[in-house]
Amino acid sequence: MNSEIHEGGCACGAFRFRAKGTPRRVALCHCMTCRRVHGSAFGAYAIFPRDQVEMSGALKTWESSEDGRRHFCPACGSVAYMEFVSRPEVDLPLGAFDETGLFEPAYELWCVHREPWLPSGARPEYAEERTA
Numbered sequence: 001m002n003s004e005i006h007e008g009g010c011a012c013g014a015f016r017f018r019a020k021g022t023p024r025r026v027a028l029c030h031c032m033t034c035r036r037v038h039g040s041a042f043g044a045y046a047i048f049p050r051d052q053v054e055m056s057g058a059l060k061t062w063e064s065s066e067d068g069r070r071h072f073c074p075a076c077g078s079v080a081y082m083e084f085v086s087r088p089e090v091d092l093p094l095g096a097f098d099e100t101g102l103f104e105p106a107y108e109l110w111c112v113h114r115e116p117w118l119p120s121g122a123r124p125e126y127a128e129e130r131t132a
């Protein structure tokens with residue numbers, strides 16, 4: 001694993017993170033919860049091992065499902081990260097990184113809710129959860 005550090009944070013700067021190395025996977029999610037929390041057509045995440053990410057700043061948490069936790073900045077409302085409590089991983093939104101062009105999604109999930117004007121066929125697509 002490389003030791004590159006990629007930093008990012010929320011829109012107001014109260015929350016910051018430092019992610020070390022390369023993500024385990026990079027996903028683009030069209031599920032209704034990602035659409036709503038981002039207020040956008042989809043959510044895109046770089047998924048890192050929990051112990052590779054350092055964070056600072058106070059967040060609020062919403063239980064989006066039995067296993068899902070959505071963390072956001074109470075000052076500016078930005079999505080900070082999401083996680084599944086059963087997995088030792090942190091899903092960092094691509095748009096929260098300071099740099100652009102760092103990571104490209106390798107697959108798309110919940111394509112049943114994908115906006116019809118988005119291009120398709122660029123990467124593996126799953127109708128719902130990733131199955132492979």
Ligand SMILES: [Zn+2]
Nearest residue numbers: 010012073076
């Ligand atoms: Zn903020």
Ligand SMILES: [Zn+2]
Nearest residue numbers: 029030031034
């Ligand atoms: Zn989603």
